Amino acid sequence: MEGGPVDPTDEVLVDRFVPFIDELAEAIAERGDEPLAVTMASALKDIPPSQRQRVMFQEMLRYREAVEKPAADALRHRKAFFPSAVEKVSYGNSHRDALDGVETRLVHVTKPPQISHLALRVSWPPDSVLRSFPPCGLIINSNRNILLMYVGPYRPGLGSQGFYLVYDCRANSVAVIPPVPLDSVPMFSHSSIGTGAAVLHYGPEYLVVELFLQRNNGCISNKATLLMWWSDRAGHWTQREVMLPLPSEPEEHTSRPSYTFCADLVFPVGNKGLCWADLLLGVLVCDDISAAQPQFQFLPVPGYIKAGIDGRGEPRAHRSMCGVEYDGNQFIKFVTVDGYGQSQDHSCVTIKLWTLSVVKTSEWRQSFVINYGSLLADPLLKLHQLMPTFPIISMVDDGIVYITGAADLESMNGRPEDRGRYVLSIDMERQSVLSSFKLPTASGRIPTNIFASTFISYLNKKSPPSEAQRKRKERTGSSSFPPHGLSEPSCPSPSSSI
Known part of the structure; x- marks a missing residue:
């Protein structure tokens, strides 16, 4: 009863984890050099503990100069003569190194219930801080032809290094979005609503949204901060303050309301709407997130469950939700x-x-x-x-x-x-x-890291660029290359794997 090759109109079940494929490591292997772990083990052989740190440092410096830099030069030379088919969309000079050295690859695409996988090919310089990131991205949301990822340890409000990566499979392009400014949602005055960012497709453009609950005297309130990044605008986060009709109960020994809403999922509803879902309590729906004053409504779910003394548990183990159009x-x-x-x-x-x-x-x-x-x-x-x-x-x-x-x-x-x-x-x-x-x-994957998406149906269906996209390229001088479909080096055809 195995699934088979995917139909172009079908959905796919996708692994949220997107592992790195290190092009520098591949270039080192092509040159016949050994990985650092191998040379380091050889250098440390029979070295007494008191001298190991010094020897490790010396071997790292030697390896950087003798192996990594020549391989990086060869890799850069190759890319200059054989440019990628993946378009790099720039929003100015911010995170330009990250953008220049990353592109997506479809590793395995297949029909459900089998799992489809993506990867990120990275070619960042040997001395780049980007190489200290965990070796995978995380898909946090999708809408039509757009996949949105966190890359690096970054999570909004935490101040860690990293960025958002947007993959547009229709245009075969990637874009880097900088983190939410720390002063917009400081930890002492804001709290995560529970889930990650949302993404909405607007024709050839898209909108990235983060929602944070505000604290009042240290307690969660029904006031929230809505942060939005529009791909067709000047390239910065905009901020709006909104009121949320959250369900509440009075706190014990006080008359102050207690808000326990915690979003397990966020997903698009229609062309302009978003829904934050607490799978135990209900859904927070906004019909038009782009409105000047976005309006929200709360709708309880059937089988309302109040969190017990031991907390919420893992609601996604027995509940789920999505938006559909018929x-x-x-x-x-x-x-x-x-x-x-x-x-x-x-x-x-x-x-x-x-x-x-x-x-x-x-x-x-x-x-x-x-x-x-x-x-x-x-x-x-x-x-x-x-x-x-x-x-x-x-x-x-x-x-x-x-x-x-x-x-x-x-x-x-x-x-x-x-x-x-x-x-x-x-x-x-x-x-x-x-x-x-x-x-x-041995995959180590847990079911919460699998989600359904229809992005596969948009592959190779390129639409003409919008006026905003043309102006952005003129303004930023983006060093993108026009994609010519899905060439094998960047995106293998469906049902292929490596």
């Missing part, structure tokens, strides 16, 4: 795995799919419900006794839900073998398992 109408879909973790009897677990029309009504309608026990006759589930976890809603197929089936340790009677995890494609209407994929045991 026949020009906007909907929010919500899936729950009821009975998760409450019983060893898997037949007691039910999966429910709810739908809410953003425009017509504020009431949730139950679209499908399935008793998980009815699926246990499937040979895979019967053999491995898989507990359904981390549901993902299909963005294109009504009634399709992807879940990660994890082996229940109690049902294994203490046997030590690893039965692994499977991603299952479930047809809620026909109450059947359509296909399955076993996650690699």
Whole structure:
């Protein structure tokens, strides 16, 4: 029941982790030189502990001059004669080194429930601070042809080094967006709403959004700071103060309201709207985030759950949500795995799919419900006794839900073998398992790092540049190269892998 090559119109399940492919390391290997770890081990052989630090420092300096710099020169020479097909979109001189030395690569693209993967090819100079970053990016959001990532340890409000990376798969381009200014959301006066940034596609342009709750006397309030980056403007963050209709309860021994809303997800709704979802409480919806005074409304979810004394747990283990469009109408879909973790009897677990029309009504309608026990006759589930976890809603197929089936340790009677995890494609209407994929045991990936996206349908469908894009290139003198489709060095064709 394995998934197959992806259809260009289909969605894909994507791994949020985007590992680096170090082009400098590749150039060193091509020249026949050994990696630093190998030469360092040789240099430290039989060196007494008291002298090891000095020898390590000397070997690093030697390696930098004798190996890394010649390889970097050869790599730079090659790129000058064979420019990349990935367009580099510049917003001025900020983070120009980062932009010049990074581009995306589709490593493996395949049909769900198999997992698709991206990578970042980096060619930063040997002495660049960028090389101290964790060796992967993190996809935090997507909308149509746009993927948004954090690169480096940077997270808004924390002051760490790094940046946002925007990949436009329609234009085959990347852009670097600088961090949110620290003085906009200082830690002592602001708090994260819970999830990361959002991205909205506006024709050939896009909007990046961060939302922070404000503190009042150290406590979370219903006032918030909205930070936005418009790709078609001057290249800086804009700031707006907004009021949020958050649910509240009075604090114990005081009359002051207590706000416990914590967004697990943020996703687009329609062309201009965004939705922040607390999967236990409800959704915070803004129909037009670009309005001069954005207006928000709060809608509780079915099966409202109040966080217990032990906290919220991991809501995404048994709930998920997304925005979809059918026949020009906007909907929010919500899936729950009821009975998760409450019983060893898997037949007691039910999966429910709810739908809410953003425009017509504020009431949730139950679209499908399935008793998980009815699926246990499937040979895979019967053999491995898989507990359904981390549901993902299909963005294109009504009634399709992807879940990660994890082996229940109690049902294994203490046997030590690893039965692994499977991603299952479930047809809620026909109450059947359509296909399955076993996650690699040694991958280290957890289900929360998989998400559904339709970006694959925009590959190689380049649209003409907007007036703002033309003016930006004239203003910044961007050193981009016109892409000629998806050339093999930067983006292999779907279903290829390395």
